[in-house]
Amino acid sequence: MERYEELFKEFSRRVEEYRSLGINPFSLATGCAVKVDLVTVLYPAIRSIKGELEKLGMSIAPRRDADIFPGSIDGFRLHREIYRSEGDVDPERLGKISPSRAIVLAQVYQRIADNPDSLAKVVRSIYSRVAQASPGIVIGKGHSIVTADPKAQFMLFDYIKVERGDGKLVVGNNDTIQIIDPAEDPGSPRQAAVALGNSLNDLYTLGAWRNAMIVPVIDSPSKELRRKIEDSMRIYAERVGARIVEAPQPEAGALLMGATVFAETDRKPPFFYDHVSPGMEILVTRPIGELASINVYMMSMLDREIAEELKKRSGIDIEKLLEIKNRIIDAMARPNIEIARIIEKRLPHLDEDYDPERHIAATTDVTGPGIYVIKELAELSRTSIRIEKIPLLSPELSEFATRNYIIPNATAGTNGAIVIIAKPRVIDEIEGELREKGEEPIRIGRVIAKGEARVAAPSTLKKYIAAKAYLKEFDLYEA
Amino acid sequence: MEIGASVDKIGEKLYRLDARGYMCPYPQIFTLKAIERIEDGAVLEVLIDNPLSCENVPAIARKNGHEVLSVEKIGEGEYKISIRKRRA
Numbered sequence: 407m408e409r410y411e412e413l414f415k416e417f418s419r420r421v422e423e424y425r426s427l428g429i430n431p432f433s434l435a436t437g438c439a440v441k442v443d444l445v446t447v448l449y450p451a452i453r454s455i456k457g458e459l460e461k462l463g464m465s466i467a468p469r470r471d472a473d474i475f476p477g478s479i480d481g482f483r484l485h486r487e488i489y490r491s492e493g494d495v496d497p498e499r500l501g502k503i504s505p506s507r508a509i510v511l512a513q514v515y516q517r518i519a520d521n522p523d524s525l526a527k528v529v530r531s532i533y534s535r536v537a538q539a540s541p542g543i544v545i546g547k548g549h550s551i552v553t554a555d556p557k558a559q560f561m562l563f564d565y566i567k568v569e570r571g572d573g574k575l576v577v578g579n580n581d582t583i584q585i586i587d588p589a590e591d592p593g594s595p596r597q598a599a600v601a602l603g604n605s606l607n608d609l610y611t612l613g614a615w616r617n618a619m620i621v622p623v624i625d626s627p628s629k630e631l632r633r634k635i636e637d638s639m640r641i642y643a644e645r646v647g648a649r650i651v652e653a654p655q656p657e658a659g660a661l662l663m664g665a666t667v668f669a670e671t672d673r674k675p676p677f678f679y680d681h682v683s684p685g686m687e688i689l690v691t692r693p694i695g696e697l698a699s700i701n702v703y704m705m706s707m708l709d710r711e712i713a714e715e716l717k718k719r720s721g722i723d724i725e726k727l728l729e730i731k732n733r734i735i736d737a738m739a740r741p742n743i744e745i746a747r748i749i750e751k752r753l754p755h756l757d758e759d760y761d762p763e764r765h766i767a768a769t770t771d772v773t774g775p776g777i778y779v780i781k782e783l784a785e786l787s788r789t790s791i792r793i794e795k796i797p798l799l800s801p802e803l804s805e806f807a808t809r810n811y812i813i814p815n816a817t818a819g820t821n822g823a824i825v826i827i828a829k830p831r832v833i834d835e836i837e838g839e840l841r842e843k844g845e846e847p848i849r850i851g852r853v854i855a856k857g858e859a860r861v862a863a864p865s866t867l868k869k870y871i872a873a874k875a876y877l878k879e880f881d882l883y884e885a
Numbered sequence: 886m887e888i889g890a891s892v893d894k895i896g897e898k899l900y901r902l903d904a905r906g907y908m909c910p911y912p913q914i915f916t917l918k919a920i921e922r923i924e925d926g927a928v929l930e931v932l933i934d935n936p937l938s939c940e941n942v943p944a945i946a947r948k949n950g951h952e953v954l955s956v957e958k959i960g961e962g963e964y965k966i967s968i969r970k971r972r973a
Contacts, residue, residue: 432908433906435908515962516935517961519962520934520961524961554908708918813910872944
């Protein structure tokens with residue numbers, strides 16, 4: 407275990423670096439784990455205030471991967487405002503902006519994100535004020551995350567005023583992370599790449615990648631670190647052919663990186679849920695479960711006994727664990743833009759009808775909820791789905807993370823795989839093209855009936871999900 | 886290097902670990918490390934304010950053979966989990 411000592415020294419040095427910046431790395435969540443719990447907190451909170459806000463003229467779009475509206479990248483104006491309380495909402499200013507929609511990032515103190523009522527109270531106060539000042543506004547996409555720092559609570563509204571249509575659609579999204587790998591420099595290109603890749607992934611999932619625009623969201627305890635993150639973001643933007651647009655930042659002094667992103671498309675988004683039918687297959691563009699490896703590595707550094715138990719149980723020593731973690735982070739840092747192009751080719755043009763023989767019926771990306779996104783697809787399409795394979799990047803680490811309560815859902819990811827539902831012939835073509843691009847696609851299951859939203863999954867899923875709220879959503883069967 | 890939350894003795898065979906402000910999964914590991922440092926049969930009170938850890942701290946304590954005496958809500962989003970260390 408001499409290597410362990412070396413890595414522990416390196417890890418301790420990194421922890422000290424974070425601390426010298428005023429950041430406690432153990433107060434940061436890795437990747438999408440930072441989201442407010444969707445099933446038990448966020449959805450019930452939104453449901454409880456939706457009717458009230460609708461009476462004020464605000465509508466909240468149903469949960470989906472991104473906001474979509476008619477327009478073009480050059481045909482809308484963006485205005486960012488950041489609120490810490492309802493008093494920060496200036497009705498006069500908002501009246502002048504006259505936005506038709508908004509993409510919202512809410513960073514909420516974790517004690518408030520504990521239950522739907524306290525979350526609803528915070529959201530209601532600011533949303534009501536915005537609704538009164540901008541009647542008819544649509545919240546096209548909301549992203550809610552938690553922070554361990556009460557001073558870092560804020561709501562960021564990216565207001566959109568569409569000025570002309572141009573016969574296309576604009577797809578927009580916001581996503582952020584606090585950190586992806588606390589054992590690495592917070593300003594490293596890989597951290598920013600995962601953050602921006604994760605934001606763009608929701609657009610790519612819908613086949614939208616053209617004329618991409620990135621409006622960064624960066625919070626940092628120091629100017630120097632902020633500059634490093636900005637530089638890393640610029641490099642990434644060039645890599646994916648996107649332009650960066652500057653906007654106000656939260657200035658809360660905590661660590662946060664991500665962006666509101668936009669791209670345009672002349673295709674219909676893959677929301678053909680009514681056409682999802684028995685016989686269609688489900689493909690994931692690569693294995694899932696990215697967050698397990700990072701968290702197991704962190705825990706192994708904090709407690710040598712965990713590293714020893716991992717070696718005893720699965721034969722993975724600390725060197726191998728480091729190698730797996732780095733390989734997975736590299737995969738997360740790789741943009742899914744080629745997958746977006748493959749999806750785009752199989753979507754109908756805006757003036758064309760959906761053709762099940764040529765087109766993709768539905769897509770989503772595998773992020774915080776992990777394999778649970780299949781249940782969401784089943785609900786949207788009112789179908790029964792049978793999952794035959796649970797393709798994990800490292801089944802050993804996902805199982806270890808679950809057994810040791812390291813993460814509640816070891817199928818979760820960030821900038822993860824994209825799930826595609828289509829007829830087998832379309833899936834054949836996609837699978838072939840993905841392999842040519844160096845991806846590792848897997849056909850994980852199929853649609854078996856229309857009507858009731860159910861997902862059957864192998865009982866081995868219990869080895870990878872500890873959270874009962876998620877597990878109970880599946881009909882487990884013995885393989 | 887000391888990593889993680891500190892454990893304080895607050896009474897006879899009674900200790901407290903303040904893991905508030907930490908994100909999941911760190912309170913779990915800090916709890917196990919704290920239990921290692923107290924005597925058999927002693928009680929550790931773990932303070933947390935992370936919703937996920939509220940489920941996972943008791944679960945990992947039980948998995949390791951310790952007795953979870955109670956999980957109490959002590960404030961908005963704040964919990965106290967009392968765990969008795971198993972006797973060897």
